[in-house]
Every structure is written in structure tokens, then in C-alpha cells.
Amino acid sequence: MSAGARRALLALLTSVATPTLGAQANPSCAPTAAADIDAGWQRWRANDIAGADSLFRRGVRACPRAGDGWTGLGYVALRQDRVPLAIARFDSALTVLPRPSIDAALGLGIASFRAGVLTRAHRAFALADSLEPGNATAREYLARIPAPVDSTALPPKQRPAAPIVAARVGDRIFEVPDGRGGWRPFWIKAVNLGAALPGKHPAQFPPDDGTYEAWIRDLAELGANAVRVYTIHPPHFYRALRAWNLAHPAQAIWLIHGVWTELPPGSQEERYDDAAWNAAFRAEMHRVVDLLHGRAAIPHRPGHASGMYLADVSPWTLGYIIGREWEPYSVQAYARRFPRRTAFSGRYVQVAGGNAVDVWLASVADAMIAYEMREWNTQRPLAYTNWPTLDPLVHPTETSRAEEAAWLRRRRERPPEASKEYDNDVIALDATKMSATREYGAGLFASFHAYPYYPDFMVLDSAYAQARSPDGPSHYFGYLRALVDYHGRIPVVISEYGVPSSRGNAHLQPQGWHHGGHDEVAQAAINARLTRDIAASGAAGVGVFALIDEWFKKNWLVIDFEQPAERNRLWLNVLDAEQHYGLIAMRAGAKDSAFVIDGGRADWAGRRPLLQRGADAEAVPAAQRVDALWVAHDEAYVYLRLDVGAVDWTRTRILVGIDTHDASAGDHRLPFGAGGSPVGLEFVLDLAGPEHARLLVDTPYNLYRFAPIVGSRPPVQQSVYNRPFRSLRNEDGRYDTVWATPNRRTFGRDGRVYEAQRYERNLLRHARQSETTLADWYADSASGTIEVRLPWGLLHVTDPSSRQVLSGVRGTDPAHVTTDGFRFVVRTLDVSGATPVLRDALPANPASLAPTWTWPTWEAPRWYAERKPAFAAMREVFRAIPDAGPKR
Numbered sequence: 001m002s003a004g005a006r007r008a009l010l011a012l013l014t015s016v017a018t019p020t021l022g023a024q025a026n027p028s029c030a031p032t033a034a035a036d037i038d039a040g041w042q043r044w045r046a047n048d049i050a051g052a053d054s055l056f057r058r059g060v061r062a063c064p065r066a067g068d069g070w071t072g073l074g075y076v077a078l079r080q081d082r083v084p085l086a087i088a089r090f091d092s093a094l095t096v097l098p099r100p101s102i103d104a105a106l107g108l109g110i111a112s113f114r115a116g117v118l119t120r121a122h123r124a125f126a127l128a129d130s131l132e133p134g135n136a137t138a139r140e141y142l143a144r145i146p147a148p149v150d151s152t153a154l155p156p157k158q159r160p161a162a163p164i165v166a167a168r169v170g171d172r173i174f175e176v177p178d179g180r181g182g183w184r185p186f187w188i189k190a191v192n193l194g195a196a197l198p199g200k201h202p203a204q205f206p207p208d209d210g211t212y213e214a215w216i217r218d219l220a221e222l223g224a225n226a227v228r229v230y231t232i233h234p235p236h237f238y239r240a241l242r243a244w245n246l247a248h249p250a251q252a253i254w255l256i257h258g259v260w261t262e263l264p265p266g267s268q269e270e271r272y273d274d275a276a277w278n279a280a281f282r283a284e285m286h287r288v289v290d291l292l293h294g295r296a297a298i299p300h301r302p303g304h305a306s307g308m309y310l311a312d313v314s315p316w317t318l319g320y321i322i323g324r325e326w327e328p329y330s331v332q333a334y335a336r337r338f339p340r341r342t343a344f345s346g347r348y349v350q351v352a353g354g355n356a357v358d359v360w361l362a363s364v365a366d367a368m369i370a371y372e373m374r375e376w377n378t379q380r381p382l383a384y385t386n387w388p389t390l391d392p393l394v395h396p397t398e399t400s401r402a403e404e405a406a407w408l409r410r411r412r413e414r415p416p417e418a419s420k421e422y423d424n425d426v427i428a429l430d431a432t433k434m435s436a437t438r439e440y441g442a443g444l445f446a447s448f449h450a451y452p453y454y455p456d457f458m459v460l461d462s463a464y465a466q467a468r469s470p471d472g473p474s475h476y477f478g479y480l481r482a483l484v485d486y487h488g489r490i491p492v493v494i495s496e497y498g499v500p501s502s503r504g505n506a507h508l509q510p511q512g513w514h515h516g517g518h519d520e521v522a523q524a525a526i527n528a529r530l531t532r533d534i535a536a537s538g539a540a541g542v543g544v545f546a547l548i549d550e551w552f553k554k555n556w557l558v559i560d561f562e563q564p565a566e567r568n569r570l571w572l573n574v575l576d577a578e579q580h581y582g583l584i585a586m587r588a589g590a591k592d593s594a595f596v597i598d599g600g601r602a603d604w605a606g607r608r609p610l611l612q613r614g615a616d617a618e619a620v621p622a623a624q625r626v627d628a629l630w631v632a633h634d635e636a637y638v639y640l641r642l643d644v645g646a647v648d649w650t651r652t653r654i655l656v657g658i659d660t661h662d663a664s665a666g667d668h669r670l671p672f673g674a675g676g677s678p679v680g681l682e683f684v685l686d687l688a689g690p691e692h693a694r695l696l697v698d699t700p701y702n703l704y705r706f707a708p709i710v711g712s713r714p715p716v717q718q719s720v721y722n723r724p725f726r727s728l729r730n731e732d733g734r735y736d737t738v739w740a741t742p743n744r745r746t747f748g749r750d751g752r753v754y755e756a757q758r759y760e761r762n763l764l765r766h767a768r769q770s771e772t773t774l775a776d777w778y779a780d781s782a783s784g785t786i787e788v789r790l791p792w793g794l795l796h797v798t799d800p801s802s803r804q805v806l807s808g809v810r811g812t813d814p815a816h817v818t819t820d821g822f823r824f825v826v827r828t829l830d831v832s833g834a835t836p837v838l839r840d841a842l843p844a845n846p847a848s849l850a851p852t853w854t855w856p857t858w859e860a861p862r863w864y865a866e867r868k869p870a871f872a873a874m875r876e877v878f879r880a881i882p883d884a885g886p887k888r
Contacts, residue, residue, distance in 0.1 A: 029063035036062070037069045044072065049079050067097035071104045078111055086111040087120075102131040109141055118300065119148045134209065143207035146300030147235070147307035154295050155310070159377050166380040167254075167318045169443035171489050173540050173885055174318065174381065176254070187885030188318070188493055188541020189878045190226035190256060191219055191583070195233060198551045198586050198635075198863040199570055203303040208236040215547060216244045218584070220251045222871065223878035226318055227253055228495060228543045231260040232288060232304065238311040245316050254318040256495070256543070257292065258385075259285050259368070261323060263330055270330040272360045285322070285368040292317050293376050319381035321447045321495060322365065328389055331357045332427045348373075348440035354433035362434050369440060379440060383431070383447035383493070388455055389422055390429045391448070393482055395457035397748045398425035407747045416707035417720045419744060424455040432487055445540065446487050449496035452476035452530060453509035456746055460754055465510070469533045475510055476530060480537035491540030498545045499526045501585075501868060503774055503791060504575035506557045507742045508757045515742065516577030517759075519772040520585070524873035531877045535886045544874060548865070549586040553578035557742060561703070561806060563798040563816045570801040570861050572636040575761075575793040583871040589634030591864040597769040597787050599780025604630055604641055610853050611824065611842040623648040624828040624839035627784075629656070631824070631853045635800070635861045637789040640685070642826070647781040649689035651832040654786070656685035660795055661805045661819035662727060663849075667698040669733035673836050674827040678849050681825070682727050683795060684735050685788065688831075690766035693777060695794055696735035697762070700728040701806075703796070704739060718745065719758065724809040725796075738762040738794075762794060801858050821854030 029037075040055035056072040063069070070093035077086035090108035094100055109124035122145045128138040167176045170185065178184040193215065196202045206212060212233075219227055227241075245252040261281045264271050271277070290296040294312030298305070338356040346366030351358050361384045372378055399407065400423045408415065431446035452458065458479055467478025484492050505517030513526050527544060534542050552569035554562065555578040562568040562576070572588040573579060587594070595603050609628035625645030632639040640656065657670055659679040666680025684696045697703075703725065706717035719741035743757035764776035777788040796806040798816045807817035826842035843850055 029059075029066050033059045033063035033066055033069070037066055037072065040069070040072050044075070049076060052076055065096040067093045067101055067104065070096065071101060071107060074104065074107045074111065078107065078114075083111050083115045087115060087117075090124075100127060100131060102128050102135070105131060106135075106137055109138070113141060113145065118145050121145050122148055139207045139209050143204065149297045149299045149306065149308060151297040153308065154297055157295060157375070159375065162377070163373070164376075164378040165441050166314060166378055168441060169381050169445050169491050169540075172484070172491050172538055172888070174445070174491060176318070185884040186225070186254075186318075187535075187881060187883060188226050188254075188256075188543070189224050189881065190228045190254075190495070190541065190543040191222065191224045191874075192228045192230075192496060192543050192546045194230070194546050194548065194550050195237075196550045196552050196569070197548075198572070198588075199861045200552070201303075201569060202550070202552055203305070205234045205237075205305055208234070212237045212240040213244070216240055216253060218547065218871075219253050220244070220248065222583070222875050225252075225254060225883065226256055226541075226543075228256040228258070228321070230258040232284075232291065232298070234305045235291075235307040235309050235311065238291065238294075238309060238313050241316070242311040242313050245313070252316055254316050255292075255313055256318050257288055257320055259288050259320065259322040263324075263327065266330075266333070270334050272334050272357060278364070281364060282367055282371075285364070286371055288320070289368065289372045289375065293378075314376070314378060317380055319383065319442075319445065320368065321383050321385055322368065323361070323385045325385055325387045325449060326357070326390060326429065328422050328424065328427060331355070331390060331429065332423070334360070335427060346370075346437070348379075348437055349434060349444070350437060351434050354430060355427065358429060358433050361429065365434075365444075369442075379442040381442045381445050381491075383445045384429070385447055385449065385495075386429050386431070387449040388458065388479070389424045390427065391483060392428040392430040392432065393486060395425045395455075395461055396750065397460040397746075397752075397754070398455060398457040399747045399749055400426045403749060404747050407751050410751070411713075412711045414710040415718055416709065417718065421744065425457065431490060445491040445493060447493050447495045448483065449545075450476075450480065450483070450494050451497055451515070452499070452511070452513040453507040453515045456743065456754070459509050459743075460746075460748070469536050471529055471532055471536075473511065474529075474533050476513065477533040477537055480534060480539060484538040492538075493541045493543065494534045494539050495543035496545045497530055497534065497542065498581050499523055499530075500577045500580035501773060501870070502574055502577040502580035504555070504558060504573075504577050504761070504793075505740070505742055505759060506555050506577045508759070516580070517774075519774040520868045520870065521772070524869035527870050528873040528877045531874070531881075535881055538888065540885070544583070546581050546583075548584045549580055549582035551579055551586060551861075555579075557740065558793060560814050561793060561796065561798055563804060563814060564802070567799045567801055570635070570858065571792060571799065572861075572863075573793050574636055574791045583868055583874060585866050585868050587864050587866055588636035588861070589864075590862045591866075595632065595634065595637075595639050595787075595789065597767075597775045597778050597789055599768070599778045599783060599785045599787055601641070601783065601785055604632070607632060609643075610851060611826065613842065614844055617844050620645070620828075620840045621830075622646040623651045624830050626654065626826050626828050626840050626842055629824055629826055629842055631822070633800070633855050635858075635863065637791055638795060638822075640786075640788040640790070642786040642788075644784045644786060644828075646784060647779045647786070651830060653829040653831045653836065654685075654687040655827045655829070656687075657681040657825040657827070658683040658685065658795065659823040660727075660797070661807065661817065663823060665727040665729050666701070667730050667732060667735070669731045670825070670827055671696065671733050671735050672829060673838070674829060675838055675846055676731070677825050678847050679823045679825070680727065680729055685790070687764075687777070687779075687786065687788075690779070693764040693766060694737060694760070695762040695764060695790060697738055697796075698727065698730070699732070699734050699736050700726060700730070701796065702736045702738060704741070706739075709745075716745065716755070719756065723812065725806050725814055726808045764788070800855070801861070803855070803857055821852040823850045823852055825850055 036059035040052045043051035060069040074089035093104035105128040112121035125138040174186040175183040176186045291309035296309040335355040341356040344351040344359045344362045348369040349366040351362040464475040464478030469477035501520045501523040502516040507515035611629040613627045622645030627643040630641035663679040705722040740761040741758040745756040767775040769775045779786045804816040828840040829836040
């Protein structure tokens with residue numbers, strides 16, 4: 001029954017009415033009772049719930065110890081939404097059976113979960129997992145249900161009599177115990193660990209299924225000596241880390257632990273002194289400290305990990321990085337509110353000459369150190385999270401909003417829209433203002449999230465432009481060297497850095513180290529180069545971002561068009577740079593049936609074409625003939641395959657019109673003289689050769705337009721949203737290319753203008769996928785096959801998992817609507833003469849309506865993991881850097 005039961009339970013969860021449970025043997029029952037129960041399962045499979053109920057009841061009356069009958073009655077009650085009755089019946093099944101039944105245990109878990117009795121649900125699923133280790137349903141629920149917490153089960157606290165310094169800072173370096181009573185230098189080679197698998201929210205951590213163990217093995221193979229986490233993970237993460245370190249002392253993975261918090265309450269004046277918010281932040285600090293020492297019982301809290309933390313990883317905890325990337329407006333507001341709050345004197349940490357947030361950070365740091373000393377007589381280094389936006393350096397190319405507004409007034413310019421960007425150089429958080437007292441021997445360090453492409457001063461400051469690392473010119477190295485020099489002897493850790501392997505590019509950088517737009521080979525080379533530049537700058541270590549790709553992440557350039565926002569975790573947006581930093585890719589789709597852009601047809605086996613040339617179609621020269629259009633999808637792309645007579649771009653242009661919603665809206669004419677369309681088109685795929693392929697968008701449906709900056713000399717246009725993003729009925733045959741503007745127009749403090757930088761987002765790269773992971777299409781002349789993959793976001797699909805497409809605005813925000821599917825028309829043009837001539841069409845009659853292609857929605861995405869080239873590149877560079885750090 002076990003295999004059928006699994007399918008039945010999954011069907012129950014998705015309201016499918018055709019499960020395939022089969023009967024268990026009931027050796028102590030009369031044959032008639034067993035027959036009734038078997039017949040009950042047959043009725044269940046036929047979706048005859050009333051009939052199944054009657055037969056299960058009759059079987060149980062004849063044999064009260066028929067556990068399979070009680071199990072059947074439990075599932076009947078669940079189907080009838082009589083949850084308390086279902087719990088009672090599953091309890092009966094587990095009571096009467098000589099040994100527990102996995103099906104009854106799973107049923108009890110599901111019923112208890114529905115009833116909100118989470119402790120009982122957890123125990124039931126834990127029982128099911130013990131009966132069938134690795135059971136998918138049990139593991140899925142165990143990942144969602146908090147483990148029971150029993151503080152009485154905590155071991156006795158053993159506070160060391162003598163103070164312990166687990167690690168300490170030295171002169172621009174960390175130091176760890178050498179095992180002989182002394183200290184050795186330790187250059188940090190860390191990887192940041194975000195743990196949200198595809199389809200999951202950031203607080204939905206992996207279940208206890210070996211995932212963390214596998215990741216720790218990956219870190220060891222990578223040559224990393226540390227892992228950085230931002231928040232509390234489930235207990236099994238710490239168990240896995242402790243187990244690895246005990247078994248592999250020579251390859252121990254040190255832990256750098258964060259303490260996460262949201263912004264303090266407030267609107268105009270952020271309240272870092274809010275009592276309730278401070279109490280919550282300090283309570284989280286206490287939880288972190290206690291769990292690292294293997295003695296914490298953390299009850300369930302929505303959005304947080306919980307459970308019994310009994311694995312002591314404190315001997316391998318290198319330090320703390322507390323807080324978040326603080327928004328500059330928040331820091332500025334609080335500092336303005338308390339301009340005289342400049343000093344703090346704690347037992348372990350003190351501040352002189354800082355601002356109010358420097359003082360607040362020192363106070364919470366002192367409190368965390370004091371708690372660990374009081375409870376565990378242990379200390380380790382601490383830093384707060386910082387980033388270039390709040391660094392203590394002065395950048396002449398970066399103006400504040402007020403300064404920029406002043407320059408605009410002086411130039412008598414009026415932009416069509418105001419910038420939404422942060423003030424990046426108006427206030428600082430300065431670690432040099434904070435110092436350790438004599439009682440804090442572990443010491444303080446500085447932690448920066450520093451990427452090579454942002455803020456703009458990173459790419460505009462002339463001093464950085466002149467810098468050269470041992471590998472060559474590097475704006476990034478120039479910035480890092482200035483940052484490290486400013487901090488003097490304080491160790492500076494670049495605790496986040498890297499570039500993503502995304503199709504989308506959210507910021508441009510002079511060395512080509514952009515915020516995206518890299519294939520995976522380029523990502524590998526750049527990440528290795530950045531690591532070497534950091535090491536050469538004198539920094540105390542690195543934390544590459546990140547181990548895995550995370551689908552839930554968001555980027556400013558596309559966030560407005562990932563709607564509903566809560567569902568962006570269910571699909572992979574290749575235009576979203578933030579989703580592609582991982583050394584390990586989280587690929588969309590199923591590995592054994594993945595599409596590969598190579599001009600081959602094997603991956604289309606078993607599918608049917610959407611449009612096909614009829615046998616009686618008019619003869620067309622091979623160079624302009626199109627025989628079929630195929631369409632498929634996965635969680636990242638729409639795939640098109642065109643079967644053509646030949647591939648001759650000197651004579652042929654192929655157009656594929658795409659209607660994404662509302663057949664009456666959109667452009668009813670194709671461009672380049674290709675004639676009318678029976679449906680309104682939002683997009684046209686224009687294939688005119690390997691160097692000329694684009695996805696064009698109908699002008700009213702373009703995301704962006706250019707508006708003049710009034711008064712600019714010479715005249716300058718600014719990219720703005722093309723509201724209302726609506727597909728309007730027209731017959732213009734006019735389609736746009738799509739320009740993305742990742743670097744806005746800015747001013748230096750001296751009034752110098754730095755013009756905006758943009759790129760064509762909808763250009764399509766002709767290549768095999770084996771040549772570059774950014775391949776968009778490939779035409780194979782031998783087979784007459786053209787394969788194209790179009791990102792969902794490029795088609796203005798805001799959520800493919802629920803078939804949402806961009807449809808207009810709600811207020812000023814983009815709005816979406818559910819589409820019934822896509823419609824396609826295909827045209828080929830003979831371009832060998834002075835004027836293009838229409839040669840072929842699908843459907844064959846240009847006035848015929850094309851069939852609608854649609855796709856199933858999903859709540860759980862398909863995906864698989866695969867190492868990127870960056871994994872091997874980082875392994876090589878990590879192993880080349882001595883554990884004691886580069887020579888200085």
C-alpha cells in the first residue's frame with residue numbers, strides 16, 4: 001500500500017479526487033471484514049466517498065482491530081472536512097495496529113496540521129519519517145512545522161571558570177587558536193549562505209534531509225574556511241556543522257553569525273531608541289549566543305527558525321556581524337534627531353566622535369558581548385554590517401539629493417521624474433569611532449558589503465580609475481585600498497561581493513564587472529579577479545555572495561514587474577540580477593527533460609507543433625519556407641522551435657508575432673511590410689541573422705519611453721516609465737526596441753554631469769548554450785531548425801506560475817491580469833531585393849486565427865541544482881591564498 005498511499009496523500013493535498021490507496025492486510029480479521037475494507041479502498045479510488053465510508057464502517061464493525069479500516073475512515077473524514085473526527089480515527093488506527101502504520105501516521109499529521117495542532121502534527125510526521133526514512137510528504141511538512149520545544153530538556157549550563165577568547169583580531173588580520181596554546185593568523189575565505197530553495201520564502205529553511213550536510217561538504221571542497229549566515233537557521237544546520245568539524249578538524253568550517261533585524265519603527269525619524277524594538281533585537285542576540293553554545297529552546301515564531309538547539313558550535317564561531325545594510329535615510333534621520341549623541345562608554349565597547357547611530361550600534365554590540373561573557377564567559381570578534389552607501393570616505397563624484405537639486409536649479413533644468421535613489425554619501429557609519437576596551441580582548445572589526453559596480457562613485461571617481469591591482473586596472477581595487485587604509489589596523493572584511501550570472505544587467509561598470517549581464521564563465525573569471533583584488537588590498541578576508549541562487553530575491557530594475565510580489569519565488573526571472581549570484585545554480589525545469597538551445601530536436605520529442613504547414617500549402621522556396629512552430633516552457637523561459645526549409649540570412653527575415661493577452665488589443669499589423677495579423681500583437685520576434693535578432697514590443701506596451709529634461713543644454717532625454725503599460729488596439733505596425741537605463745544621469749559635487757548609460761535589453765544572442773549560458777537562440781543550417789528561448793519577463797509576464805501578464809496600472813503601480821494564453825503568427829520575408837516580399841505564413845491563411853497556446857499553473861516549481869564554473873574558479877583562488885593571508 002505504501003506507494004499508493006503516497007500518491008493518495010499528495011492528491012489529498014492538491015484536492016485531486018482520484019487517489020490510489022490499497023488495503024493493508026488485517027490478519028486478525030475475518031475474511032469478510034478484510035474484503036469490505038479492500039472494497040472500501042476500491043470505492044475510494046473511484047471517488048465514491050460515501051460508498052467507501054459505508055464499506056469501511058462495516059469492516060470496522062466486524063473487526064474493531066482493523067487498522068487499515070480506521071485509516072480509511074480517517075481519510076474519508078478528511079475528505080469530508082471533519083478534521084477532529086479524522087484525528088480520532090487515525091489515533092484509533094495507530095492504537096489498534098500491532099506496529100505503527102506510515103499511512104495512519106501521515107494521515108494524523110495532515111489532520112493535525114489542518115487543525116493547527118502543530119506539536120502533534122510534528123510528532124506524527126516524525127513517526128512517519130522514522131517508519132520510512134526520507135518520505136517526501138513527511139519531510140515537506142517537517143520543514144514547515146516547528147519542532148516541539150521543551151526547555152526542560154536543555155542540558156545543564158556549564159559556564160567556564162576562566163574566560164575564553166574563541167578568536168581575536170590582530171593587525172589587519174584575524175587570529176585563531178593554534179592548538180598549542182598560541183595563536184595563528186587566519187585570513188577569512190568565507191561563503192555567504194542563504195538557504196531558500198526555489199519556491200521557498202527566505203525563512204523556509206531546508207528540512208533535515210541532508211541538504212545542509214551537502215552544502216558543508218561543498219564548502220570544504222571549495223576550500224572555504226568559513227561560512228557566514230545572516231540569521232538563525234534550524235537546529236540541524238548547527239548539528240551538521242558540528243559533525244563535520246569534529247570529523248574533519250583539519251578542514252574545519254568556521255562560522256560567522258549574523259543577528260538580523262528589520263528597520264526600527266518610525267517614518268520621518270527612525271526610532272533606534274524604541275524600547276520594544278530594542279528589546280526584540282537584544283532577545284535575538286541572546287538566542288544566537290545561546291544556540292551557538294548548544295543550549296537554546298526557541299519556540300515557534302512566524303518567519304523564523306525554531307526548535308531545540310543542542311549542538312555546541314561555539315569553538316568554531318569566528319565572530320558576529322550584527323544588523324543589516326542600514327538605509328541612509330534612517331541613519332540620517334536619527335542622527336539629526338540627536339545631534340549631541342556622539343559618545344558611548346560601555347564595559348567592552350566605546351565610541352567617541354560618532355553620530356547617534358554609531359552610538360546605538362556600540363550600545364547593542366556592548367550588550368551582546370556582555371551577555372556572552374555573563375552567560376558563557378566567552379568572547380569573539382564583532383562587527384556591524386556596513387556598505388559603501390554609508391562608508392566613512394568622501395566621494396566628490398557623489399552628490400546628495402539636496403546638492404543635485406541645487407545643481408538642477410542652477411542649470412535651470414527640470415527632469416520629468418525625480419530619482420528614487422538613496423543618498424549615497426551624506427552620512428557615514430564609522431568603525432574607527434568605535435574601540436574595544438581592555439576587557440574585550442577579542443576585538444572589533446569592520447564588515448562591508450562591497451560590489452564593484454555600485455554606488456556610482458565606485459565607477460566615476462578619478463582616483464579609483466587610476467588604480468591598478470597586481471592583475472591590472474581596477475576601480476574596485478582603488479576603492480578597497482582606500483577603505484582598508486582608512487581603517488588603519490582594524491581588520492576590514494569584505495563580507496559580500498561578487499557578480500551575478502544573469503541575463504539582466506542592473507548597473508554598468510568600466511572593467512565590465514557589471515551587475516549582471518554575464519554568462520557563467522565570465523562570472524567565474526570576475527569573481528576570481530575580485531577575490532584577488534580584495535586580498536591585494538590588505539583586507540582581512542572575504543565572504544563571496546553566495547553559495548546558491550535564490551529565486552525569491554528582487555532587483556530594482558525589474559521589481560515593479562514581478563507581480564504578485566509574493567509569487568516571484570515560484571519562477572526564475574533571468575532579467576533579475578539578484579537571483580543569480582550563486583556558485584551553485586538553481587536551474588529551472590527538470591534536469592532529465594531540460595531544453596538546450598543548440599538547434600537540435602531531441603529535446604522536443606513527444607511534443608506536437610502548435611502551427612504546421614499543410615500538405616496542400618502553396619510551394620515556397622526553401623530559403624523562405626517555414627514548416628512548423630513549436631512552443632514549450634519551463635519556470636524561466638518560453639521556448640520556440642521553428643522548422644524551416646533552409647537557413648539563409650542573406651535572403652530571409654523571419655518574424656514571429658506574439659499576442660500575450662486579449663486578442664483584440666495590440667497591433668494588428670506586423671512590421672517591415674509583413675502584412676496584417678488576425679490577432680493584436682504585443683511582441684514581434686525579429687530574426688534577420690546571427691548579428692541581428694531582437695524581440696520588439698508594440699509601442700504603447702513598451703515599459704519605457706524617453707522624455708526631455710527641460711532646459712538641458714545640449715538637449716538630453718531621460719528614461720521614464722511608459723505608463724499606463726497598456727496594450728492598445730492599433731494597426732500602426734510600429735514596434736520598439738527596449739532600452740534599459742541602469743546608470744542614471746548624475747552630478748558631481750563640482751557640478752560635473754555624468755550622463756546616463758543604457759543598453760538594448762531585447763537584443764538576442766545567437767549561440768549554442770554550450771558556448772554561453774546567455775544564448776538566446778540558435779539556427780542550425782544542417783537540420784533547418786531554429787530554437788529560441790524568451791525570458792518570461794521579456795514578454796511582460798509578471799508571474800508565469802499563475803499566468804499573470806502586465807495589463808496597465810493601478811494608481812501609478814503596474815497592474816496585471818490573468819491571460820488565457822498566447823497566440824502566434826509567423827511570416828517570412830524575402831529580403832534579397834530592394835523591397836521585402838512576403839513569402840510564407842503560419843497559419844497558411846494570414847487571416848486565420850491561430851490556436852491558443854497555454855500552460856499549466858503551478859504552486860511548486862520544478863528545479864535542479866548544478867555547480868557553475870564559478871565554483872571551480874573560487875576553489876582555485878581560495879587554495880592559492882594562504883590561510884595566513886597574502887604577504888604584506
